[in-house]
Amino acid sequence: MNREIIDINDCTILLEEASTDKTMVDSCFFDEPVIAIAFYGAGDVGLKVKYDNETKTFHHTKGMVLSFYADDRVEFEHHVSHEKPLQCLVIATTIKNLDKMPNGEGQFLEQFLSPLVHPQDHYVEGPVFNMSPEMFLLVEQFFNNKHEGHLKMMFYRSHMTALLSHYFGQLALQKVNEIKAPELEKIYLAQDILLSNLENPPSLTELAQRIGTNTNTLKKEFKAQFGVPVFKYLQNERLKKAYNLIKYEQKTVQETAWAVGYDSLGSFSNAFEKKFGYRPSQV
Structure with missing residues (x-):
C-alpha cells in the first residue's frame, strides 16, 4: 500500500x-x-x-x-x-x-x-x-x-x-447537455457492454439495439456523457488496458494487441504511440 x-x-x-x-x-x-x-x-x-x-x-x-x-x-x-x-x-x-x-x-x-x-x-x-x-x-x-x-x-x-x-x-x-435519468442508464449500459467486449465489440447499430435506443441518440448522448464518440472511447479503453497488460502483467506486444482486439500489430503500435507518445515496446 x-x-x-x-x-x-x-x-x-x-x-x-x-x-x-x-x-x-x-x-x-x-x-x-x-x-x-x-x-x-x-x-x-x-x-x-x-x-x-x-x-x-x-x-x-x-x-x-x-x-x-x-x-x-x-x-x-x-x-x-x-x-x-x-x-x-x-x-x-x-x-x-x-x-x-x-x-x-x-x-x-x-x-x-x-x-x-x-x-x-x-x-x-x-x-x-x-x-x-x-x-x-x-x-x-x-x-x-x-x-x-x-x-x-x-x-x-x-x-x-x-x-x-x-x-x-x-x-x-x-x-x-443534461440527460434524463432513464436515458443515462442506457448510456451506462452501453459503457458496460463496450468494457466487457473490448476485443470484439458490437457495431454501433448492434449496441443501440441492445440498450433500446437508436444510433443517433446513442452517439449524441454517449458523447455528452463521456466527452468523446463511442468508438473513440472504445479505442481509449483498449489502449489503457493494453498499457496495463504490458506494464503490470508482462504480456508481449503481440499478445497485448490480440487481447484488446487489434489484428494488425502495426495499427496497434501506431495507435498506442499516438495516445501515449511512445511505442508499446518502450513501456
Missing part, C-alpha cells in the same frame, strides 16, 4: 495505490469535514461508502470521478484484489478554505457542487461520471511522476489546476 499526502494551496492531494495477490480491504477516514473529488485510475477497485446505517457500493470505479462532502463519521472502504488494484487520487479542501483557493476553485465549487458546500448530512454525494481521456491522462501522470523537491511540488500544483479545470469544464458541459 502506497499513500502520499501533499498540501497545496489550501488543498490536500491524497495519492493511494495498492495491489495484492489476495483480497484486502483498505479503509480511509477524514480527520475533519471535507469537500473532495476522487479520481479513480486504471485499477477498477471496489468501493463502499459507509456512514450511520447507510452503505453505498460502487462496483466499476475505473475512470470514475466521485465528488462528495464527508465528515469524520464516514468510512471509505476499498476492496482490493489481484484483478482490481487500487489507484485513487483525491483532491480535498474544507469549507472554511473555499475563499482562499487561488484560481477561483471555490466559486466553481459553489456553482456546480452547492449541496456539498452546504451539506445536510454526514455524507453528501455530488455528480458521479467518467473522466474524459484528458483527465485520465492527467491522473496517470500523477502516479507516474518522477520529480523530487521543488520540481515535484510545481508538477503537482500545475497538474492539480489542469485536472480541476477539466473537471469543472465537464460539469459545465453536462449542465448544458
Whole structure:
C-alpha cells in the first residue's frame, strides 16, 4: 500500500495505490469535514461508502470521478484484489478554505457542487461520471511522476489546476447537455457492454439495439456523457488496458494487441504511440 499526502494551496492531494495477490480491504477516514473529488485510475477497485446505517457500493470505479462532502463519521472502504488494484487520487479542501483557493476553485465549487458546500448530512454525494481521456491522462501522470523537491511540488500544483479545470469544464458541459435519468442508464449500459467486449465489440447499430435506443441518440448522448464518440472511447479503453497488460502483467506486444482486439500489430503500435507518445515496446 502506497499513500502520499501533499498540501497545496489550501488543498490536500491524497495519492493511494495498492495491489495484492489476495483480497484486502483498505479503509480511509477524514480527520475533519471535507469537500473532495476522487479520481479513480486504471485499477477498477471496489468501493463502499459507509456512514450511520447507510452503505453505498460502487462496483466499476475505473475512470470514475466521485465528488462528495464527508465528515469524520464516514468510512471509505476499498476492496482490493489481484484483478482490481487500487489507484485513487483525491483532491480535498474544507469549507472554511473555499475563499482562499487561488484560481477561483471555490466559486466553481459553489456553482456546480452547492449541496456539498452546504451539506445536510454526514455524507453528501455530488455528480458521479467518467473522466474524459484528458483527465485520465492527467491522473496517470500523477502516479507516474518522477520529480523530487521543488520540481515535484510545481508538477503537482500545475497538474492539480489542469485536472480541476477539466473537471469543472465537464460539469459545465453536462449542465448544458443534461440527460434524463432513464436515458443515462442506457448510456451506462452501453459503457458496460463496450468494457466487457473490448476485443470484439458490437457495431454501433448492434449496441443501440441492445440498450433500446437508436444510433443517433446513442452517439449524441454517449458523447455528452463521456466527452468523446463511442468508438473513440472504445479505442481509449483498449489502449489503457493494453498499457496495463504490458506494464503490470508482462504480456508481449503481440499478445497485448490480440487481447484488446487489434489484428494488425502495426495499427496497434501506431495507435498506442499516438495516445501515449511512445511505442508499446518502450513501456
